[in-house]
Amino acid sequence: xxxxxxxxxxHGDQCQNFEANEAGLKAAEDRFRELTGSGFFAWxxxxxxxxxxxxxxxxxxETNVVFQPQLKGG
Amino acid sequence: MVIIDAFAQVxxxxxxxxxxxxxxxxxxxxxxxxxxxDDSIEFWIxxxxxxxxxxxxxxxxxxxxxxxxxxxxxxxxxxxHNGRFHEAALRALxxxxxxxxxxxxxxxxxxxxxxxxxxxxxxxxxxVPLLSPQAGVVQSVTTDELIEPASRNMLAPSLLHxxxxxxxxxxxxxxxxxxxxxxxxxRWFSASQWRGLHNPRxxxxxxxxxxxxxxxxxxxxxxxxxxxxxxxxxxxxxxQRAEFEAYRHFHCVGGTTGIIYRxxxxxxxxxxxxxxxGRANNGLCFLPEGDLVVGDVMLSQKIALELNEKEALRVxxxxxxxxxxxxxxxxxxxxxRLEQLLRAGGNKSMTATEVSARRREPPLDxxxxxxxx
Numbered sequence: 347x348x349x350x351x352x353x354x355x356x357h358g359d360q361c362q363n364f365e366a367n368e369a370g371l372k373a374a375e376d377r378f379r380e381l382t383g384s385g386f387f388a389w390x391x392x393x394x395x396x397x398x399x400x401x402x403x404x405x406x407x408e409t410n411v412v413f414q415p416q417l418k419g420g
Numbered sequence: 421m422v423i424i425d426a427f428a429q430v431x432x433x434x435x436x437x438x439x440x441x442x443x444x445x446x447x448x449x450x451x452x453x454x455x456x457x458d459d460s461i462e463f464w465i466x467x468x469x470x471x472x473x474x475x476x477x478x479x480x481x482x483x484x485x486x487x488x489x490x491x492x493x494x495x496x497x498x499x500x501h502n503g504r505f506h507e508a509a510l511r512a513l514x515x516x517x518x519x520x521x522x523x524x525x526x527x528x529x530x531x532x533x534x535x536x537x538x539x540x541x542x543x544x545x546x547x548v549p550l551l552s553p554q555a556g557v558v559q560s561v562t563t564d565e566l567i568e569p570a571s572r573n574m575l576a577p578s579l580l581h582x583x584x585x586x587x588x589x590x591x592x593x594x595x596x597x598x599x600x601x602x603x604x605x606x607r608w609f610s611a612s613q614w615r616g617l618h619n620p621r622x623x624x625x626x627x628x629x630x631x632x633x634x635x636x637x638x639x640x641x642x643x644x645x646x647x648x649x650x651x652x653x654x655x656x657x658x659x660q661r662a663e664f665e666a667y668r669h670f671h672c673v674g675g676t677t678g679i680i681y682r683x684x685x686x687x688x689x690x691x692x693x694x695x696x697x698g699r700a701n702n703g704l705c706f707l708p709e710g711d712l713v714v715g716d717v718m719l720s721q722k723i724a725l726e727l728n729e730k731e732a733l734r735v736x737x738x739x740x741x742x743x744x745x746x747x748x749x750x751x752x753x754x755x756x757r758l759e760q761l762l763r764a765g766g767n768k769s770m771t772a773t774e775v776s777a778r779r780r781e782p783p784l785d786x787x788x789x790x791x792x793x
Binding site: 351353354355358359385387389391392398399400412414415416417418419420 | 643644645646647648651654655657688689705706707708709710711712713715716719720723724726727728731732735736737
Protein backbone atom coordinates (compact mmCIF):
# COMPACT_ATOMS: atom_id res chain seq x y z
CA UNK A 347 0.00 0.00 0.00
CA UNK A 348 1.38 3.38 -1.04
CA UNK A 349 0.12 6.49 0.65
CA UNK A 350 0.40 9.95 -0.86
CA UNK A 351 -0.35 12.84 1.43
CA UNK A 352 -1.03 15.90 -0.65
CA UNK A 353 -1.21 19.32 0.93
CA UNK A 354 -4.10 21.08 -0.68
CA UNK A 355 -5.65 24.45 -0.45
CA UNK A 356 -7.63 24.96 2.74
CA HIS A 357 -8.32 21.28 3.20
CA GLY A 358 -5.22 20.12 4.98
CA ASP A 359 -3.46 17.08 3.67
CA GLN A 360 -5.46 14.66 1.60
CA CYS A 361 -4.51 11.02 1.58
CA GLN A 362 -4.45 9.01 -1.59
CA ASN A 363 -3.82 5.29 -1.29
CA PHE A 364 -2.62 2.95 -3.97
CA GLU A 365 -2.56 -0.81 -3.88
CA ALA A 366 0.82 -2.45 -4.18
CA ASN A 367 -0.10 -4.38 -7.32
CA GLU A 368 0.86 -3.54 -10.87
CA ALA A 369 -2.15 -1.38 -11.62
CA GLY A 370 -1.82 0.45 -8.32
CA LEU A 371 1.84 1.14 -8.84
CA LYS A 372 1.17 2.41 -12.34
CA ALA A 373 -1.51 4.74 -11.05
CA ALA A 374 0.78 5.89 -8.25
CA GLU A 375 3.59 6.58 -10.66
CA ASP A 376 1.29 8.57 -12.91
CA ARG A 377 0.02 10.54 -9.98
CA PHE A 378 3.56 11.13 -8.78
CA ARG A 379 4.58 12.47 -12.17
CA GLU A 380 1.49 14.58 -12.40
CA LEU A 381 2.09 16.20 -9.03
CA THR A 382 5.81 16.73 -9.37
CA GLY A 383 5.27 17.97 -12.89
CA SER A 384 2.93 20.61 -11.61
CA GLY A 385 5.48 21.86 -9.13
CA PHE A 386 4.81 19.80 -6.04
CA PHE A 387 7.78 18.91 -3.91
CA ALA A 388 7.79 15.26 -2.91
CA TRP A 389 9.48 14.05 0.22
CA UNK A 390 9.46 11.04 2.45
CA UNK A 391 9.03 11.57 6.17
CA UNK A 392 11.71 10.54 8.59
CA UNK A 393 11.58 6.90 9.52
CA UNK A 394 13.79 4.19 10.90
CA UNK A 395 15.49 4.13 7.54
CA UNK A 396 16.70 7.69 7.94
CA UNK A 397 15.73 11.35 8.12
CA UNK A 398 13.29 13.03 5.82
CA UNK A 399 14.47 13.06 2.24
CA UNK A 400 13.45 14.48 -1.07
CA UNK A 401 12.09 12.06 -3.66
CA UNK A 402 12.95 13.03 -7.17
CA UNK A 403 11.84 9.88 -8.94
CA UNK A 404 8.98 7.56 -8.21
CA UNK A 405 10.07 4.72 -6.00
CA UNK A 406 7.65 1.99 -5.07
CA UNK A 407 9.69 1.30 -1.97
CA GLU A 408 8.68 4.65 -0.54
CA THR A 409 5.35 3.76 0.96
CA ASN A 410 4.67 7.15 2.47
CA VAL A 411 5.19 10.28 0.41
CA VAL A 412 4.16 13.82 1.20
CA PHE A 413 3.60 16.37 -1.53
CA GLN A 414 3.78 20.04 -0.79
CA PRO A 415 3.18 22.88 -3.25
CA GLN A 416 6.07 24.81 -4.66
CA LEU A 417 7.35 27.76 -2.74
CA LYS A 418 6.70 31.40 -3.35
CA GLY A 419 8.01 34.53 -1.78
CA GLY A 420 5.89 36.07 0.92
CA MET B 421 -15.40 49.37 -6.62
CA VAL B 422 -15.68 46.25 -4.67
CA ILE B 423 -15.84 46.48 -0.96
CA ILE B 424 -13.96 43.70 0.62
CA ASP B 425 -14.69 43.16 4.23
CA ALA B 426 -11.34 41.75 4.88
CA PHE B 427 -10.06 43.22 8.06
CA ALA B 428 -11.56 42.00 11.25
CA GLN B 429 -9.84 42.65 14.45
CA VAL B 430 -11.71 41.28 17.37
CA UNK B 431 -10.22 41.85 20.70
CA UNK B 432 -11.31 39.12 23.00
CA UNK B 433 -11.00 40.45 26.48
CA UNK B 434 -11.80 37.09 27.99
CA UNK B 435 -8.67 35.67 26.50
CA UNK B 436 -6.74 38.79 27.29
CA UNK B 437 -7.74 38.72 30.91
CA UNK B 438 -6.75 35.12 31.25
CA UNK B 439 -3.27 35.83 29.98
CA UNK B 440 -2.98 39.48 30.80
CA UNK B 441 0.28 38.91 32.58
CA UNK B 442 1.94 38.53 29.22
CA UNK B 443 1.09 42.06 28.13
CA UNK B 444 1.90 41.29 24.53
CA UNK B 445 -0.05 40.94 21.37
CA UNK B 446 0.72 38.91 18.38
CA UNK B 447 -0.21 39.94 14.91
CA UNK B 448 -0.96 37.39 12.27
CA UNK B 449 -1.03 38.36 8.66
CA UNK B 450 -2.80 36.21 6.14
CA UNK B 451 -2.70 37.09 2.54
CA UNK B 452 -4.31 36.42 -0.73
CA UNK B 453 -3.61 38.03 -4.01
CA UNK B 454 -6.78 37.96 -6.01
CA UNK B 455 -7.73 41.53 -5.19
CA UNK B 456 -7.87 44.02 -8.01
CA UNK B 457 -5.78 47.12 -7.90
CA ASP B 458 -8.70 49.51 -7.81
CA ASP B 459 -10.66 47.71 -5.15
CA SER B 460 -11.29 49.19 -1.81
CA ILE B 461 -11.22 47.55 1.50
CA GLU B 462 -13.43 48.29 4.38
CA PHE B 463 -11.52 47.84 7.50
CA TRP B 464 -12.94 47.75 10.96
CA ILE B 465 -11.87 47.19 14.44
CA UNK B 466 -14.29 45.89 17.00
CA UNK B 467 -13.80 46.57 20.61
CA UNK B 468 -15.61 43.93 22.47
CA UNK B 469 -15.99 45.31 25.92
CA UNK B 470 -17.57 42.34 27.57
CA UNK B 471 -15.46 40.23 29.86
CA UNK B 472 -16.87 37.04 28.41
CA UNK B 473 -17.16 36.17 24.81
CA UNK B 474 -20.58 35.06 23.77
CA UNK B 475 -21.21 32.79 26.70
CA UNK B 476 -22.43 33.98 30.06
CA UNK B 477 -23.02 37.50 28.86
CA UNK B 478 -25.52 36.37 26.30
CA UNK B 479 -25.59 36.42 22.54
CA UNK B 480 -23.26 38.61 20.64
CA UNK B 481 -25.98 41.03 19.61
CA UNK B 482 -26.60 41.99 23.20
CA UNK B 483 -23.04 42.68 24.01
CA UNK B 484 -21.66 46.14 23.73
CA UNK B 485 -19.45 46.32 20.72
CA UNK B 486 -17.89 49.45 19.45
CA UNK B 487 -16.72 49.52 15.92
CA UNK B 488 -14.46 51.82 14.04
CA UNK B 489 -14.71 51.69 10.30
CA UNK B 490 -12.10 52.83 7.92
CA UNK B 491 -12.23 52.36 4.21
CA UNK B 492 -9.04 52.42 2.26
CA UNK B 493 -8.08 51.81 -1.33
CA UNK B 494 -6.05 48.77 -2.02
CA UNK B 495 -3.41 50.76 -3.79
CA UNK B 496 -2.37 52.39 -0.56
CA UNK B 497 -1.89 49.23 1.41
CA UNK B 498 1.82 49.25 1.00
CA UNK B 499 2.57 49.91 4.61
CA UNK B 500 0.99 46.65 5.44
CA HIS B 501 4.19 44.86 4.72
CA ASN B 502 6.35 47.33 6.37
CA GLY B 503 5.56 46.08 9.78
CA ARG B 504 4.82 49.57 10.94
CA PHE B 505 1.29 48.42 11.29
CA HIS B 506 2.28 46.19 14.11
CA GLU B 507 4.12 48.90 15.94
CA ALA B 508 1.24 51.27 15.46
CA ALA B 509 -1.29 48.68 16.46
CA LEU B 510 0.58 47.98 19.63
CA ARG B 511 0.60 51.64 20.42
CA ALA B 512 -3.06 52.10 19.59
CA LEU B 513 -4.47 48.97 21.09
CA UNK B 514 -2.59 48.47 24.25
CA UNK B 515 -4.17 46.24 26.77
CA UNK B 516 -4.44 49.02 29.32
CA UNK B 517 -6.43 51.11 26.85
CA UNK B 518 -8.88 48.32 26.27
CA UNK B 519 -9.19 47.68 29.97
CA UNK B 520 -9.81 51.37 30.54
CA UNK B 521 -12.45 51.30 27.85
CA UNK B 522 -14.04 48.30 29.43
CA UNK B 523 -14.00 49.88 32.88
CA UNK B 524 -15.52 53.08 31.57
CA UNK B 525 -18.30 51.19 29.87
CA UNK B 526 -18.88 49.08 32.95
CA UNK B 527 -19.21 52.13 35.19
CA UNK B 528 -21.73 53.65 32.84
CA UNK B 529 -23.72 50.45 32.85
CA UNK B 530 -23.71 50.13 36.61
CA UNK B 531 -24.82 53.69 37.10
CA UNK B 532 -27.46 53.39 34.43
CA UNK B 533 -28.81 50.34 36.18
CA UNK B 534 -28.88 52.21 39.46
CA UNK B 535 -30.57 55.16 37.86
CA UNK B 536 -33.10 52.88 36.19
CA UNK B 537 -33.79 51.21 39.49
CA UNK B 538 -34.25 54.55 41.12
CA UNK B 539 -36.61 55.70 38.39
CA UNK B 540 -38.57 52.50 38.57
CA UNK B 541 -38.85 52.90 42.31
CA UNK B 542 -40.24 56.39 41.90
CA UNK B 543 -42.56 55.35 39.13
CA UNK B 544 -43.96 52.53 41.12
CA UNK B 545 -44.82 54.78 44.01
CA UNK B 546 -46.16 57.48 41.78
CA UNK B 547 -48.50 55.32 39.84
CA VAL B 548 -49.62 52.77 42.39
CA PRO B 549 -53.08 53.69 43.54
CA LEU B 550 -53.82 53.37 47.23
CA LEU B 551 -57.08 53.18 49.07
CA SER B 552 -57.49 55.76 51.75
CA PRO B 553 -59.40 54.17 54.66
CA GLN B 554 -60.45 57.52 56.05
CA ALA B 555 -61.84 59.03 52.92
CA GLY B 556 -62.82 55.81 51.31
CA VAL B 557 -61.45 56.93 47.97
CA VAL B 558 -58.62 55.92 45.73
CA GLN B 559 -55.76 58.36 45.43
CA SER B 560 -52.34 58.38 43.88
CA VAL B 561 -49.44 58.55 46.22
CA THR B 562 -46.59 60.69 45.01
CA THR B 563 -42.95 60.15 45.54
CA ASP B 564 -42.73 63.16 47.75
CA GLU B 565 -45.06 61.55 50.20
CA LEU B 566 -43.40 58.16 50.34
CA ILE B 567 -39.70 58.84 49.97
CA GLU B 568 -37.95 61.04 52.37
CA PRO B 569 -37.11 64.21 50.52
CA ALA B 570 -33.68 64.42 52.09
CA SER B 571 -32.51 61.02 50.95
CA ARG B 572 -34.03 61.45 47.53
CA ASN B 573 -32.39 64.79 47.10
CA MET B 574 -29.11 63.29 48.07
CA LEU B 575 -29.45 60.19 45.96
CA ALA B 576 -30.84 61.41 42.70
CA PRO B 577 -28.58 64.38 41.94
CA SER B 578 -25.43 62.58 43.00
CA LEU B 579 -26.40 59.55 40.96
CA LEU B 580 -27.16 61.65 37.95
CA HIS B 581 -23.91 63.53 38.34
CA UNK B 582 -21.98 60.31 38.62
CA UNK B 583 -23.75 58.92 35.59
CA UNK B 584 -23.04 62.06 33.61
CA UNK B 585 -19.40 61.95 34.66
CA UNK B 586 -19.11 58.29 33.76
CA UNK B 587 -20.71 58.86 30.37
CA UNK B 588 -18.43 61.79 29.72
CA UNK B 589 -15.41 59.73 30.73
CA UNK B 590 -16.51 56.90 28.48
CA UNK B 591 -16.96 59.26 25.55
CA UNK B 592 -13.50 60.64 26.14
CA UNK B 593 -11.90 57.20 26.34
CA UNK B 594 -13.80 55.81 23.40
CA UNK B 595 -13.34 58.92 21.31
CA UNK B 596 -9.65 58.98 22.04
CA UNK B 597 -9.29 55.36 21.03
CA UNK B 598 -11.32 55.91 17.87
CA UNK B 599 -9.26 58.93 16.92
CA UNK B 600 -6.10 56.99 17.44
CA UNK B 601 -7.38 54.14 15.33
CA UNK B 602 -8.38 56.52 12.54
CA UNK B 603 -5.05 58.25 12.74
CA UNK B 604 -3.35 54.91 12.77
CA UNK B 605 -5.20 53.77 9.68
CA UNK B 606 -4.42 57.05 8.02
CA ARG B 607 -0.74 56.60 8.67
CA TRP B 608 -0.82 53.02 7.49
CA PHE B 609 -2.51 53.68 4.24
CA SER B 610 -1.58 57.24 3.46
CA ALA B 611 1.44 56.82 1.26
CA SER B 612 0.62 55.54 -2.17
CA GLN B 613 3.66 53.76 -3.41
CA TRP B 614 1.95 51.12 -5.42
CA ARG B 615 2.63 52.89 -8.67
CA GLY B 616 4.70 50.78 -10.95
CA LEU B 617 3.48 47.53 -9.52
CA HIS B 618 1.72 45.55 -12.17
CA ASN B 619 0.77 42.72 -9.93
CA PRO B 620 0.56 44.08 -6.44
CA ARG B 621 0.43 41.60 -3.68
CA UNK B 622 -2.32 42.46 -1.33
CA UNK B 623 -2.52 41.15 2.14
CA UNK B 624 -5.96 41.89 3.27
CA UNK B 625 -6.60 39.96 6.37
CA UNK B 626 -5.28 40.95 9.68
CA UNK B 627 -6.15 39.23 12.84
CA UNK B 628 -4.78 40.23 16.14
CA UNK B 629 -4.61 37.70 18.89
CA UNK B 630 -2.99 37.72 22.26
CA UNK B 631 0.07 35.58 22.63
CA UNK B 632 -0.86 32.00 23.22
CA UNK B 633 -4.34 32.44 21.89
CA UNK B 634 -4.88 31.87 18.22
CA UNK B 635 -8.38 31.09 17.14
CA UNK B 636 -8.58 29.81 13.62
CA UNK B 637 -9.78 32.09 10.89
CA UNK B 638 -13.19 31.08 9.72
CA UNK B 639 -12.02 30.49 6.18
CA UNK B 640 -10.23 27.35 7.25
CA UNK B 641 -12.04 24.19 8.04
CA UNK B 642 -11.26 23.36 11.69
CA UNK B 643 -10.77 19.71 10.81
CA UNK B 644 -8.29 20.67 8.14
CA UNK B 645 -6.47 22.82 10.64
CA UNK B 646 -6.30 19.92 13.06
CA UNK B 647 -4.98 17.64 10.35
CA UNK B 648 -2.35 20.24 9.57
CA UNK B 649 -1.23 20.40 13.19
CA UNK B 650 -1.19 16.63 13.42
CA UNK B 651 0.93 16.30 10.29
CA UNK B 652 3.31 18.93 11.58
CA UNK B 653 3.74 17.27 14.96
CA UNK B 654 4.16 13.93 13.27
CA UNK B 655 7.09 15.23 11.26
CA UNK B 656 8.89 17.18 13.96
CA UNK B 657 11.73 15.53 15.76
CA UNK B 658 11.35 15.29 19.55
CA UNK B 659 13.37 18.45 20.24
CA GLN B 660 11.43 20.46 17.74
CA ARG B 661 8.18 19.11 19.07
CA ALA B 662 9.10 20.08 22.61
CA GLU B 663 10.07 23.55 21.44
CA PHE B 664 6.88 23.95 19.52
CA GLU B 665 4.69 22.82 22.38
CA ALA B 666 6.45 25.19 24.76
CA TYR B 667 7.02 28.27 22.64
CA ARG B 668 4.91 27.81 19.50
CA HIS B 669 8.04 27.97 17.43
CA PHE B 670 10.80 25.53 16.65
CA HIS B 671 14.24 25.59 15.11
CA CYS B 672 15.65 23.74 12.17
CA VAL B 673 18.94 23.79 10.35
CA GLY B 674 19.27 24.70 6.71
CA GLY B 675 20.22 21.65 4.70
CA THR B 676 22.66 23.55 2.52
CA THR B 677 24.02 26.37 4.60
CA GLY B 678 23.70 25.12 8.15
CA ILE B 679 21.96 28.33 9.11
CA ILE B 680 19.65 28.03 12.08
CA TYR B 681 16.09 28.99 11.27
CA ARG B 682 13.31 29.67 13.68
CA UNK B 683 9.87 28.84 12.34
CA UNK B 684 7.18 30.61 14.29
CA UNK B 685 3.51 29.86 14.33
CA UNK B 686 1.97 31.59 11.35
CA UNK B 687 1.77 31.55 7.63
CA UNK B 688 3.73 34.60 6.61
CA UNK B 689 6.77 36.41 7.89
CA UNK B 690 7.26 33.61 10.34
CA UNK B 691 10.73 32.32 9.47
CA UNK B 692 13.61 33.99 11.22
CA UNK B 693 17.28 33.26 10.81
CA UNK B 694 19.39 33.05 13.93
CA UNK B 695 23.05 33.83 14.34
CA UNK B 696 25.55 31.56 15.99
CA UNK B 697 24.78 33.12 19.35
CA GLY B 698 21.17 32.08 19.11
CA ARG B 699 19.80 35.53 18.53
CA ALA B 700 17.28 36.38 15.84
CA ASN B 701 18.91 37.90 12.85
CA ASN B 702 16.83 38.42 9.73
CA GLY B 703 13.47 37.30 8.49
CA LEU B 704 12.92 35.18 5.42
CA CYS B 705 9.39 35.22 4.12
CA PHE B 706 8.39 32.34 1.91
CA LEU B 707 5.55 29.90 1.93
CA PRO B 708 4.02 27.20 -0.22
CA GLU B 709 1.56 28.21 -2.88
CA GLY B 710 -2.09 27.80 -2.14
CA ASP B 711 -3.98 28.75 0.93
CA LEU B 712 -2.65 26.02 3.17
CA VAL B 713 -3.51 25.74 6.82
CA VAL B 714 -0.98 26.88 9.36
CA GLY B 715 0.42 23.49 10.23
CA ASP B 716 0.97 22.59 6.59
CA VAL B 717 2.65 25.91 5.91
CA MET B 718 5.04 25.48 8.83
CA LEU B 719 5.83 21.92 7.85
CA SER B 720 6.41 22.96 4.25
CA GLN B 721 8.78 25.64 5.44
CA LYS B 722 10.68 23.21 7.62
CA ILE B 723 11.01 20.64 4.87
CA ALA B 724 11.97 23.29 2.35
CA LEU B 725 14.71 24.60 4.60
CA GLU B 726 16.04 21.17 5.39
CA LEU B 727 15.77 19.58 1.97
CA ASN B 728 15.47 22.41 -0.51
CA GLU B 729 17.07 25.39 1.15
CA LYS B 730 18.42 26.91 -2.03
CA GLU B 731 14.94 27.25 -3.43
CA ALA B 732 13.70 28.78 -0.18
CA LEU B 733 16.52 31.29 -0.25
CA ARG B 734 15.86 32.03 -3.89
CA VAL B 735 12.19 32.83 -3.52
CA UNK B 736 12.24 34.14 0.05
CA UNK B 737 11.98 37.80 0.78
CA UNK B 738 13.71 39.43 3.63
CA UNK B 739 11.93 41.26 6.37
CA UNK B 740 12.77 42.69 9.71
CA UNK B 741 11.35 40.32 12.33
CA UNK B 742 11.20 43.08 14.89
CA UNK B 743 8.83 45.00 12.65
CA UNK B 744 6.79 41.97 11.73
CA UNK B 745 5.30 41.56 15.14
CA UNK B 746 7.24 38.48 15.94
CA UNK B 747 7.65 38.33 19.67
CA UNK B 748 9.78 35.27 19.00
CA UNK B 749 12.33 37.64 17.52
CA UNK B 750 13.38 38.51 21.04
CA UNK B 751 13.78 34.94 22.16
CA UNK B 752 17.28 33.57 22.39
CA UNK B 753 17.91 29.90 21.80
CA UNK B 754 18.81 28.07 25.01
CA UNK B 755 22.48 27.15 25.19
CA UNK B 756 22.08 23.40 25.01
CA ARG B 757 19.70 23.57 22.12
CA LEU B 758 21.95 26.06 20.34
CA GLU B 759 24.94 23.76 20.62
CA GLN B 760 22.84 20.94 19.28
CA LEU B 761 21.76 23.02 16.31
CA LEU B 762 25.27 24.24 15.64
CA ARG B 763 26.53 20.67 15.65
CA ALA B 764 23.79 19.72 13.21
CA GLY B 765 24.72 22.55 10.90
CA GLY B 766 28.46 22.27 11.31
CA ASN B 767 29.07 20.17 8.24
CA LYS B 768 27.39 22.56 5.85
CA SER B 769 29.64 24.43 3.52
CA MET B 770 27.87 27.59 2.42
CA THR B 771 29.04 30.78 4.09
CA ALA B 772 26.82 33.63 5.11
CA THR B 773 28.29 35.74 2.31
CA GLU B 774 27.33 33.17 -0.24
CA VAL B 775 23.87 33.01 1.23
CA SER B 776 23.35 36.74 0.98
CA ALA B 777 24.75 36.71 -2.53
CA ARG B 778 22.11 34.20 -3.53
CA ARG B 779 19.32 36.33 -2.19
CA ARG B 780 17.42 38.29 -4.73
CA GLU B 781 18.23 41.96 -4.49
CA PRO B 782 15.92 44.75 -5.60
CA PRO B 783 16.57 46.13 -9.06
CA LEU B 784 18.48 49.35 -9.20
CA ASP B 785 15.64 51.25 -10.84
CA UNK B 786 13.12 50.17 -8.29
CA UNK B 787 11.17 53.19 -7.15
CA UNK B 788 8.72 51.57 -4.83
CA UNK B 789 9.10 49.72 -1.66
CA UNK B 790 11.97 47.41 -2.21
CA UNK B 791 11.03 45.25 0.73
CA UNK B 792 8.10 43.99 -1.26
CA UNK B 793 10.31 42.17 -3.67
